[in-house]
Amino acid sequence: MACILKLPTENSVGVISITTPERDSQIANDPALRSAIEGMKRKWLIGLHHNWHDHNFRYDPLFDFSMAGEDDLREINGTTVPLVPMDACNFVPETFKPRTTEKFWDILYVARAVQFKRIPEFFQCIRDLYDAGHKCRVLFICPVPSYDAKNQNTVFYNIREVYDTMFIGAERDLFNLLTIDYRYPFPFDLDTLAHFYRSSKLFVHTADDERRCRVAGYAWASGIPVVAMNCVAGLLPPEARKTPYFYEAKQYADFPTQIVRALRDQSSAQWDTALMERFFIETKSTDTLNSYLQKIAMDRGLPYDLENLSRKNLSIRLGRHHVDSEGPNSLNVKLIDLIEWISNNPTEAQHALQSEDPERAMNIKKSELGLLERLRSFISKF
Known part of the structure; x- marks a missing residue:
């Protein structure tokens, strides 16, 4: 949904981020x-949060930044797009910070049972490791949605049958597949999920067309490297798109080799915790965001102070949208109702x-006025 990052004051602009589905x-x-x-x-600065990458992007000056x-973006006319190179995945709760925890699993993968996560390729990667004699302990946490015939082409419903065919006997003791069919798509609270990350040596992600992955952000926040294709590295700052943070597999056949390499490097890796915190731990990455927003405002000639930025729950709020139903990723409030309510209730909004x-927390109620009356009312306030 639209995320209020900052309210305007006499001395500073406000900031609101709107998602691409709302656009x-x-x-x-x-x-x-x-x-x-x-x-x-x-x-106000009006931002556009891209919930998926867009290689046919057309710049719209309505938005001050993307x-x-x-x-992640390729502007079709070659127009320069003002960027804030962060999104919801960069604001990981502190519970994911590294701690002294036993590394029980060698490999962790967390992915919904959808086709673009390339789960069969992940299974083949583990099969190849086992066949080569690398008996890695694996934890795969996989939320599975309720069956719906119309989603058969996009959901990997037969995941357990494929797993049972590819792995037998003691291999299943090493490879723990947790298929979870409740509280989809977020079955675990974040403290529990963070424990699984901290208890693993590395994270593997086999998607080949997913650029900004929340689950990879959790891994870097937790202090563990990621083995994945180049698209996943887009979430990292440029100086960290290398070992020991990222091990690139250029093709699926490279995954076993890169996993073995990443596990071998664990004892000698020089990990810059401060760098990862600046881009992934919410209490620090919001400062990084604030600096980007200040530059955007300065480029537009608008006043901006570094105070009063909303710093809570951005990992969920930034990517959530206003739709006609309530859910973990949505709020049943129209965008126009949110904007109108803020304009009419500045103290309550603060x-x-x-x-x-x-x-x-905003007690937003749908207005009984006609649309044009509402528009005239709150435009005049800005």
């Missing part, structure tokens, strides 16, 4: 809403911004 489903289809957002730009890495989930 496509609401703003693109509602000229009045677009006009309302344009009317905010004297006192939250995406430099390789209080809400201190809560764990500000947008949910």
